[in-house]
Amino acid sequence: MAVLTNKPVRPSRDICAHFGLDRFFFQNYGGNSFHTKKPDPHGLETLIVEASRLAGHAITAPETLMIGDSDVDILTARNCGARSLGCTFGLAPHTLAAAQPDDTVDSPAEWPAAIANIYGIHAARS
Numbered sequence: 001m002a003v004l005t006n007k008p009v010r011p012s013r014d015i016c017a018h019f020g021l022d023r024f025f026f027q028n029y030g031g032n033s034f035h036t037k038k039p040d041p042h043g044l045e046t047l048i049v050e051a052s053r054l055a056g057h058a059i060t061a062p063e064t065l066m067i068g069d070s071d072v073d074i075l076t077a078r079n080c081g082a083r084s085l086g087c088t089f090g091l092a093p094h095t096l097a098a099a100q101p102d103d104t105v106d107s108p109a110e111w112p113a114a115i116a117n118i119y120g121i122h123a124a125r126s
Contacts, residue, residue: 002047006031006038006072026054038072041080048080065115071099083118085111 002025005012009030016022027050031037034046044066052059066077069090077084078099086101087093087108096104103114116122 001025002051003028004038004043004047004066004076005029008032026051039075039079041076044076044080044082048082065118067111068101069093069096071095074099074101077101085114085118 003012003016007030009028009032012030013022013028016025016028022028027047029043029047034040034043036042038044044064045061048059048061048064051064061081062083064077064080064082065085066073066080066082067085067087068074068076069087070092072092072095074084074086074096076082084099084101086096086099086104088096088104088106089108102118105111105114
């Protein structure tokens, strides 16, 4: 997993470190990390290349999921050819509907089912 935000990179990294989340992300890019910001796909494309190197095989944009709380995140995914998951518990949930994410959730607890839905995975029911 990685972080791609339009916030400046230093505060983004500080926030993740403060909450002990930085260890879960292989990279954290901010709005000042590239010459463009989201919804330009450059940042997400860079992360896909870096993730591919770490994985030891090519990862494609359609295999990539952008999770976000605003239309900007959903448009970034679309501009890159990636899938998108909108979170209504973020900063700009009112913008999600118009951007039409592949799925929408109201809680992180809903992520596994939403991801299965997006990728057409039918989980076995217990």
